[in-house]
Amino acid sequence: MQMPFCLWDRNKAPPTPENHVAIHGTVVVSCHFGLSVPGKTTTLRLFSGTQIDHNTGKGRLSLEFPLRGGKKTKHGAGKTSTMTYQVTFFVDPDFGTPGAVVVKNGLKNDQFFLRHVQLQLAEDRGLHFECNSWVYPSKKTNSDRVFFVNTSYLPDKTPEALRLLRDEELRSLRGTGRGERKDWESVYDYDIYNDLGNPDKEDHARPALGGNAILPYPRRDGVTETRKHVINLDFYIPPDERFSPTKLAEVLTLAVQAVTHFVVPETKALLHGDAVNSFKSVEQLRRDLYGKATPEKPQPPAVDGMVMDKLRDSVPSHKTYKQVNKMVKETPVSSESSDGCGADDLEAWRTDEEFAREMLAGLNPVVIKRLEVFPPVSSGGKTSTITTRHIHGRLEGLTVEKALVQNRLYILDHHDYLMPFLKRINTLGVCIYASRTLLFLKDDGTLKPLVIELSLPGDGVADDDISRIFLPATQGPDGHLWQLAKAHVSVNDSGYHQLISHWLFTHATVEPFIIATKRQLSAMHPIHKLLEPHFKDNMQINTLARSILLSAGGILERTMFPGKYAMEMSSAIYSQWRFTEQSLPNELIKRGMAYRDGGGGLSLHVADYPYAVDGLDVWRAIEGWVRGYCAHFYHSDAAVAGDRELQAWWDDVRHVGHGDRRGDAAACWLELDTVAHLADSLTTLIWIASALHAAVNFGQYGYAGFMPNRPTRCRRFVPMPGSPEMAQMEADPEKFFLDTVPDRFTTTLGLALIEVLSNHTSDELYLGQRATSAWTDDGEVLLLLDRFREELRRVEKKVTERNGDPRLKNRRGPAKVPYTLLFPDVGNVGGKEKGSPERHTQQRLHLILVYMRAWTASSCYTYYYYKFNDYILDMIYH
Ligand SMILES: [Fe+2]
Numbered sequence: 094m095q096m097p098f099c100l101w102d103r104n105k106a107p108p109t110p111e112n113h114v115a116i117h118g119t120v121v122v123s124c125h126f127g128l129s130v131p132g133k134t135t136t137l138r139l140f141s142g143t144q145i146d147h148n149t150g151k152g153r154l155s156l157e158f159p160l161r162g163g164k165k166t167k168h169g170a171g172k173t174s175t176m177t178y179q180v181t182f183f184v185d186p187d188f189g190t191p192g193a194v195v196v197k198n199g200l201k202n203d204q205f206f207l208r209h210v211q212l213q214l215a216e217d218r219g220l221h222f223e224c225n226s227w228v229y230p231s232k233k234t235n236s237d238r239v240f241f242v243n244t245s246y247l248p249d250k251t252p253e254a255l256r257l258l259r260d261e262e263l264r265s266l267r268g269t270g271r272g273e274r275k276d277w278e279s280v281y282d283y284d285i286y287n288d289l290g291n292p293d294k295e296d297h298a299r300p301a302l303g304g305n306a307i308l309p310y311p312r313r314d315g316v317t318e319t320r321k322h323v324i325n326l327d328f329y330i331p332p333d334e335r336f337s338p339t340k341l342a343e344v345l346t347l348a349v350q351a352v353t354h355f356v357v358p359e360t361k362a363l364l365h366g367d368a369v370n371s372f373k374s375v376e377q378l379r380r381d382l383y384g385k386a387t388p389e390k391p392q393p394p395a396v397d398g399m400v401m402d403k404l405r406d407s408v409p410s411h412k413t414y415k416q417v418n419k420m421v422k423e424t425p426v427s428s429e430s431s432d433g434c435g436a437d438d439l440e441a442w443r444t445d446e447e448f449a450r451e452m453l454a455g456l457n458p459v460v461i462k463r464l465e466v467f468p469p470v471s472s473g474g475k476t477s478t479i480t481t482r483h484i485h486g487r488l489e490g491l492t493v494e495k496a497l498v499q500n501r502l503y504i505l506d507h508h509d510y511l512m513p514f515l516k517r518i519n520t521l522g523v524c525i526y527a528s529r530t531l532l533f534l535k536d537d538g539t540l541k542p543l544v545i546e547l548s549l550p551g552d553g554v555a556d557d558d559i560s561r562i563f564l565p566a567t568q569g570p571d572g573h574l575w576q577l578a579k580a581h582v583s584v585n586d587s588g589y590h591q592l593i594s595h596w597l598f599t600h601a602t603v604e605p606f607i608i609a610t611k612r613q614l615s616a617m618h619p620i621h622k623l624l625e626p627h628f629k630d631n632m633q634i635n636t637l638a639r640s641i642l643l644s645a646g647g648i649l650e651r652t653m654f655p656g657k658y659a660m661e662m663s664s665a666i667y668s669q670w671r672f673t674e675q676s677l678p679n680e681l682i683k684r685g686m687a688y689r690d691g692g693g694g695l696s697l698h699v700a701d702y703p704y705a706v707d708g709l710d711v712w713r714a715i716e717g718w719v720r721g722y723c724a725h726f727y728h729s730d731a732a733v734a735g736d737r738e739l740q741a742w743w744d745d746v747r748h749v750g751h752g753d754r755r756g757d758a759a760a761c762w763l764e765l766d767t768v769a770h771l772a773d774s775l776t777t778l779i780w781i782a783s784a785l786h787a788a789v790n791f792g793q794y795g796y797a798g799f800m801p802n803r804p805t806r807c808r809r810f811v812p813m814p815g816s817p818e819m820a821q822m823e824a825d826p827e828k829f830f831l832d833t834v835p836d837r838f839t840t841t842l843g844l845a846l847i848e849v850l851s852n853h854t855s856d857e858l859y860l861g862q863r864a865t866s867a868w869t870d871d872g873e874v875l876l877l878l879d880r881f882r883e884e885l886r887r888v889e890k891k892v893t894e895r896n897g898d899p900r901l902k903n904r905r906g907p908a909k910v911p912y913t914l915l916f917p918d919v920g921n922v923g924g925k926e927k928g929s930p931e932r933h934t935q936q937r938l939h940l941i942l943v944y945m946r947a948w949t950a951s952s953c954y955t956y957y958y959y960k961f962n963d964y965i966l967d968m969i970y971h
Contacts, residue, residue, distance in 0.1 A: 142192020
């Protein structure tokens with residue numbers, strides 16, 4: 094019998110009908126930025142979690158009950174707000190305990206964002222249903238949404254009444270693998286990277302990556318489609334993977350400010366013919382990009398009219414535009430910002446000490462290796478042209494052999510992977526070498542560059558590669574040549590950083606894990622709950638990155654040296670990728686930077702290696718949390734091996750998502766047959782998605798914001814002795830240097846990009862944090878999480894102490910900038926540094942939990958940036 098729910102005052106709790114029990118519920122939805130709210134036509138039902146309806150095999154289902162009232166609450170200085178509704182369910186006395194709620198959106202067109210539902214049971218017991226999901230109109234979806242109670246269940250421990258619902262949910266999320274996705278459908282499936290090129294546009298054809306042995310790649314989410322436009326924004330993304338309205342407004346504001354600050358003055362100058370191709374001097378670069386307004390360089394307008402006009406045409410809704418307009422006016426563009434590298438010493442970037450230090454504590458501290466054989470030998474067996482003669486006498490009294498034995502020689506090797514691509518890359522208007530940089534570990538614990546070898550491939554005849562050797566010098570032509578050689582090394586390292594360390598090893602390789610988690614692990618599964626916060630926003634970020642940064646003609650091709658061969662090169666490197674080697678201890682051992690000591694612990698060859706020292710502390714904290722969490726749910730190895738959802742998840746990851754690495758499966762993956770293997774694999778995944786990403790992402794403005802420190806491409810080779818170019822260099826070395834590194838527009842484009850890449854938004858979550866403690870009802874798990882946070886606070890203390898220890902010279906270096914990229918900052922709320930400026934300080938770059946935040950900002954920013962300026966870019970580049 095239908096309950097007469099419409100007969101009473103909707104704002105008051107109705108009287109309890111005879112022979113029924115009332116369950117009072119609270120429903121909370123987001124309502125800021127003009128989001129739609131449920132309205133009177135939205136209803137809820139309950140599934141019993143304990144009493145089965147034998148006709149359906151599922152829990153007993155209540156009747157539909159409507160929402161009542163609706164009270165608005167503002168949060169966080171009014172940036173977000175929620176609407177709270179009441180609902181009263183009447184159920185039979187033997188209905189049992191609810192295990193799921195069913196939500197039916199009765200609106201005609203609009204979806205709403207449901208945060209959670211809480212039920213108050215008669216026996217004074219509460220139940221929480223964490224939702225955080227878009228609910229689309231049932232007229233579109235032809236189904237209602239089901240949300241489970243926040244209790245974690247392994248599959249075989251699931252209450253009988255919820256088992257069918259659990260399986261149905263997963264089947265629905267996997268989809269049928271057919272047909273075009275609609276906006277309101279929530280389906281997770283695998284696809285190859287077939288959307289990067291545009292075969293109809295000249296020079297914009299790109300090979301599909303993934304699904305074949307020649308060009309292997311991790312899978313992405315989406316459906317197979319052909320790229321039709323340079324900027325294709327019509328990708329399907331499951332609703333719950335899309336940006337929140339808060340984030341959207343904040344990153345748009347950042348984008349407007351960055352474009353106004355950096356790019357608009359430069360594009361106007363280009364349009365008016367006022368700008369020269371290169372900076373005239375480093376001083377001019379510093380003044381034009383970071384300095385105060387002067388008569389020659391007037392302060393940029395607070396908000397550029399063209400930018401706002403283009404924004405209005407580009408944003409999804411007028412409400413969003415109005416919000417951004419308001420936020421931009423409340424936060425005027427700063428006309429002054431610091432360059433990234435030189436905090437105290439503006440010339441620090443030129444020093445050999447800083448050049449070497451950044452290999453241990455910079456933006457890309459994951460490449461340097463211990464040299465085990467001298468001279469270095471390539472993977473193809475060719476020996477380097479570096480000889481003992483080049484480094485003899487500069488090893489603090491050691492012979493080369495002794496230096497090797499004492500683990501004092503190191504190498505930054507950008508040789509082997511680059512050589513096969515260099516001929517093609519150098520047809521793109523750039524002048525790129527493959528490089529090897531040898532370094533010596535001094536008695537004071539710092540590294541000293543010994544020699545740089547720059548190589549070009551020959552004509553294909555055996556051993557005809559062309560290599561040049563450069564030795565450290567500070568004065569005269571040799572000093573200028575050494576600076577140029579270091580710039581070429583930095584270009585190699587910048588490209589590898591952005592394309593491999595950042596994009597491939599943190600963004601792209603994680604996406605298959607997300608798809609597999611959504612397809613194979615129920616929202617009730619404890620491992621799903623453990624991983625979920627690390628996955629937020631990833632899919633939309635990667636999708637936008639493919640569309641704007643990585644695509645043919647995209648910003649990465651236009652600013653980084655590999656150009657249109659970038660993704661092909663990353664595919665070649667992925668062919669060697671192994672998940673097991675991504676754990677921090679294994680990765681350090683593989684590079685020869687660490688070893689297992691007699692007691693099974695890990696020791697570092699370079700004791701003052703800030704990335705590794707801080708990273709291992711964070712790693713151990715994550716490991717402790719994950720091991721405790723896994724042991725809580727799995728009481729035996731057999732429980733892991735017998736978890737059908739978990740095994741299906743791992744099969745998906747290994748055989749589909751990373752299916753192109755199947756040929757190396759035994760080395761790539763641990764078998765999920767023990768609790769220890771499960772914990773190891775999850776620790777590695779969380780490490781990649783949080784700390785590793787933070788280490789290679791959030792220092793981008795700090796280290797690369799000052800272009801001469803990390804140029805992204807070279808326009809000239811190092812001059813040959815006796816050549817006209819050598820004469821030019823000797824006549825004006827600074828001009829030659831600035832003619833070598835990126836031009837003005839590429840520099841400002843890159844600078845605006847990483848300005849947003851390095852920023853945090855207000856809804857950041859940090860390692861150890863959760864948006865709400867109601868994500869689980871398990872008190873023991875919450876205690877484990879408390880212990881994890883305590884451990885992270887101990888790590889914070891140690892990082893702070895190390896940064897204050899003058900004996901640890903690699904932590905601050907000549908620039909006097911402390912290494913804080915792996916500072917957990919577990920107490921931070923809102924993404925802002927307490928007590929420090931909000932803009933352009935490395936000190937605010939922290940370890941972030943939801944690892945894609947910066948990519949969220951960057952991709953969203955570049956989307957709108959590109960929309961504003963694509964006609965300018967096309968004019969310049971085509
Ligand atoms: Fe990132």
